[in-house]
Amino acid sequence: MKSFLILFLCLFSQLSFAHSNHDHSPGKKGAPNNGIIKETASYHLELVNNGQDLMIFLYDVDMKAIDDLSGYSLIAHTALPRKEKVKIEMPVMHNHFHGKFDKKDAHRFTLHVEIKKGDKLEKTEWVIE
Secondary structure (H helix, E strand, O other): OHHHHHHHHHHHHHHHHOOOOOOOOOOOOOOOOOOEEEEOOOOEEEEEEEOOEEEEEEEOOOOOEOOOOOOEEEEEEEEOOOOOOEEEOOOEEOOEEEEEOOOOOOOOEEEEEEEEEOOEEEEEEEEEO
């Protein structure tokens, strides 16, 4: 019985170290501009909300920045609780789309975004508090 117990403890101690050198947490993509990342089928979009300024950076599926935004269009609108949608103009500014939105007294709003290049249209949204 003693030898069985010693054998069991030796095996158990080896198994407990088997998983010590790797991470079980889900893969996470860091936001290069400290924003919030949303994925579509073809892109990652990063929203940076700085007061009234809204900036959306575009990345490919491998999180490589798409700096040349010619040919892309972005349509954005907000949905405030119990209010009508408000369209936000978001023209290209350098390497991102940039727009302004004054949420006034709203504690939370939803930003709906459509990104289009050619015939390809993809949508996503953020709930911003």
